[in-house]
Amino acid sequence: PDPGIQGDRGVVRAEPELRDIIRIQRWHLEGPDDGIYRVLSADAELQQGLNPSFVIFDEVHVQPNQDLWDAMRFGMGARPNPMMIGITTAGFDRTSLAWDLYEQGKRGDIYFWWSEPADPNADWRDEAVWVQANPALGDFLRLDALREDAAITPESSFRRFHLNQWTTTHTAWLPHGAGWRSSGR
Numbered sequence: 001p002d003p004g005i006q007g008d009r010g011v012v013r014a015e016p017e018l019r020d021i022i023r024i025q026r027w028h029l030e031g032p033d034d035g036i037y038r039v040l041s042a043d044a045e046l047q048q049g050l051n052p053s054f055v056i057f058d059e060v061h062v063q064p065n066q067d068l069w070d071a072m073r074f075g076m077g078a079r080p081n082p083m084m085i086g087i088t089t090a091g092f093d094r095t096s097l098a099w100d101l102y103e104q105g106k107r108g109d110i111y112f113w114w115s116e117p118a119d120p121n122a123d124w125r126d127e128a129v130w131v132q133a134n135p136a137l138g139d140f141l142r143l144d145a146l147r148e149d150a151a152i153t154p155e156s157s158f159r160r161f162h163l164n165q166w167t168t169t170h171t172a173w174l175p176h177g178a179g180w181r182s183s184g185r
Contacts, residue, residue, distance in 0.1 A: 044068040053079040061091030061098040069097055090116070090166045092156070099166070116164040124159055125150055133163040 012018045012029065023030040028038040040047055044067035055072045063069065069086075076082035091098050105112025115133055122129040130146055131137055137146070146162055159165040 042068060044071050047071045047075075050075045051078055052076055053082050055082075055084040057084060057086045058088075060086045060088035060101065061093075061096065063097050066097040066100075090160045090164045092160065092167045092169055094166070094168075102166070114164065120165060122163075124155055124163060130162065133165075 009024050009029075012022045012024060021032055022037075028036050030036060040050075042063075044065075047068060048071050050071070052072060052075055055076070057069065057072065060069070073084055076084065086098075086101055088098050090102075093099065101110065101112075102114065104110045105114060115135055117129045117132040119129075122132075127143070127146075130143075134141055134146070137143060149162060150158060153161075156167045156169065160167055
């Protein structure tokens with residue numbers, strides 16, 4: 001069985017409210033009004049021809065291109081009131097789908113919510129900065145987990161995954177904001 005469905009089945013079994021309205025099937029979940037819930041592979045070609053009414057698209061920043069996004073979005077065309085939600089942390093590739101959506105959101109072209117520190121050059125080790133970028137801190141995101149990650153994670157990765165800041169590279173040997181300075185010679 002698909003591991004994604006196994007995880008969904010566990011959630012359904014653990015929640016009494018869901019157990020009463022969701023039927024677990026071998027390859028999908030069935031909900032009220034004949035709704036079907038399934039985890040899809042990231043292979044865009046396999047998703048052509050689907051006609052979803054609601055899509056939760058997770059980790060947009062790792063999509064190699066926008067083919068899967070387009071397959072889902074264009075497939076929704078025949079549905080009344082379709083909804084597509086993209087969820088992601090920041091990435092580093094400014095030629096990516098996630099960057100394009102980030103830019104569209106900042107311009108107000110699409111409904112958009114993004115959480116990051118107010119100061120893009122804020123000290124990534126400052127716990128007050130962590131609070132700005134992590135609304136779930138103290139709820140399901142534990143402060144001790146961020147402290148541990150800050151001690152062992154490279155700065156660029158911590159900025160992307162915990163501060164939701166776009167970086168210019170996957171990894172960097174210079175600290176954020178450091179750059180080449182001419183001596184004037």
